[in-house]
Amino acid sequence: MEPADADLYFGKVLRHSPSGTRLGRSQALSTYFVFLELRHKVEIHRMTGRVVECPIDEMNRPRGAKDDQLRIPPSEPEIGTLFTSWGGELATCRKFAPTARNYTAAKLMSQVGLRVSEACGLDLGDIEWDLGRFGKLHVRHGKGARGSGERMVPLINGADRTLRWFIEDVWGQFDDDHTRPGAPLFPS
Known part of the structure; x- marks a missing residue:
């Protein structure tokens, strides 16, 4: 997924969705990519040759006050x-x-x-x-x-x-x- 894909998704597909929906989806994607970067960055690069990078950048991030929350279960x-x-x-x-x-x-x-x-x-x-x-x-x-x-x-x-x-x-x-x-x- 590239930043252009995020632009298309948030700019056209979710254009008329409530702001809370857009914010929730962007946070879910951001959290998922943070997880991938923390846990599987090396394996993904080795398998695909691509570096994991979150497609949600400053330009296509919906406005909102909530922060990303990565939950790590106890051992x-x-x-x-x-x-x-x-x-x-x-x-x-x-x-x-x-x-x-x-x-x-x-x-x-x-x-x-x-x-x-x-x-x-x-x-x-x-x-x-x-x-x-x-x-x-x-x-x-x-x-x-x-x-x-x-x-x-x-x-x-x-x-x-x-x-x-x-x-x-x-x-x-x-x-x-x-x-x-x-x-x-x-x-x-």
């Missing part, structure tokens, strides 16, 4: 340190049940890749212990309107043990009835 050791420290604090925390609930929800999201809204929408009945080798979660409230809908998520990476501990040892400390249909997995 496995950092995640391990987080949950080890957090798990250690469970023994001395002031309110055990809510802290254990938050710990379990975060660990479950880390282990199986759920979004926050998906984890919040889970019910006790959504856990299918007998499906697959480890059991599965029935995620009924997926991402967005056109994104993923219902799906079955395997309880991998020790998520089955995390959930069993939470349900057997912690869930009963919340004032909720486990026999009630639609009882939330993570009650408030």
Whole structure:
């Protein structure tokens, strides 16, 4: 993609689009090219003979106040340190049940890749212990309107043990009835 391509795209294709759309698209392209330059510049040059360069320059950059945001996920050791420290604090925390609930929800999201809204929408009945080798979660409230809908998520990476501990040892400390249909997995 060259600066002339960006001129064509922002000048003709997105000409009548809202300014927020133009700004968002330009920032997405800029972020993508920053990622390519940081992580894959040498490999791309070796394979294609071309140097990675962002096509969004001063002339075709839409006006806006937001900065590019490159998100770098934490490493496995950092995640391990987080949950080890957090798990250690469970023994001395002031309110055990809510802290254990938050710990379990975060660990479950880390282990199986759920979004926050998906984890919040889970019910006790959504856990299918007998499906697959480890059991599965029935995620009924997926991402967005056109994104993923219902799906079955395997309880991998020790998520089955995390959930069993939470349900057997912690869930009963919340004032909720486990026999009630639609009882939330993570009650408030």
